[in-house]
Amino acid sequence: MNTVNRRFSVAPMMDWTDHHCRYFLRLISKRALLYTEMVTTGALIHGDSARFLRHAESEHPVALQLGGSNPADLAVCTKMAESAGFDEVNLNVGCPSDRVQNNMIGACLMAHPQLVADCVKQMQDGVDIPVTVKHRIGINGRDSYAELCEFVGTVSDAGCKSFTVHARIAILEGLSPKENREVPPLRYDIAAQLKTDFPDLEIVLNGGIKTIEQCTEHLQSFDGVMIGREAYHNPWLLSEVDHQLFGDVQRNISRTAILEQLRPYLLQHLAQGGKAPHITRHILGLAQSFPGARRFRQLLSADIYKTDEPMRVYDQAIAVLEGR
16 A cells, blocks of 8 residues: 655645645645545535645645545545545545535545445445545534544554544534634543554544644643644745655745746636636645735736736745745
8 A cells, every 4th residue: 555644735725725725735745645626526526526636746745635435436436536546535524514414424424434435445446546534523412522432443443554633623513614613622631542542553643733843742741733724825835844844945035936937837727717816825824924915915916816927926026935
């Protein structure tokens, strides 16, 4: 089975971690494991599979996250992912939204550990890439540590050896997905106990991690860390990952250099009929802590929507970044 280094990863995030976002983040970190947005089995089997499976060669290591609960459908999609070249398939057992609950997708599956185990087993049969699970520490009405251990134990018995744990429970009624990322308290201690009680499993911590210093601290207890929204709002954080977390030689890169490297990709996208904001919306988080940051954001979040010359506006943003 292929090995994937999950020491540091960027979480799958709906409407955010599309292939443009991943291409951009890969320019900043060569080591981070990147995840797609969640793709449902129905969308992949009955929809535009080429669009959902699209990724650039440079994005590797890259994992496809699937949403679903039908073992046969998940198995078909896992084989599609392997054929498309993904390094890993991850099953979403953490999303709390009403929409996915109604289709038996996401966090509600924590109430059905044997079903998740059946899904994982069928997904793994016939592929050589790893199948992993991303889940919460519980759901309302099923949030005891014993029930969490039952879930992890049952799924690991089916062959899953890597679990990414969002260290909050999910409240399945009455809270929005956004509130579910903020209202239930973070319980790193419960996730850490899981690693203690299942020492042979890979446990990756997710939830509330915002700095490289926090990553380093958590890596003393966990096998890996996963950062979500902070990686999107402050992508330059990834510039420290390869050196600080993987021990690589510090690369001499700058925000300007990254945008210069992104320029040919943007030009190609425009030549194929795409719109500049499809890509530039992902780089707004670079506008942190430098003179002109506000102007940089304005150019790429407002002006670029109004112009017939998007590359001129893009180059203006680079000039602001350089202090010209």
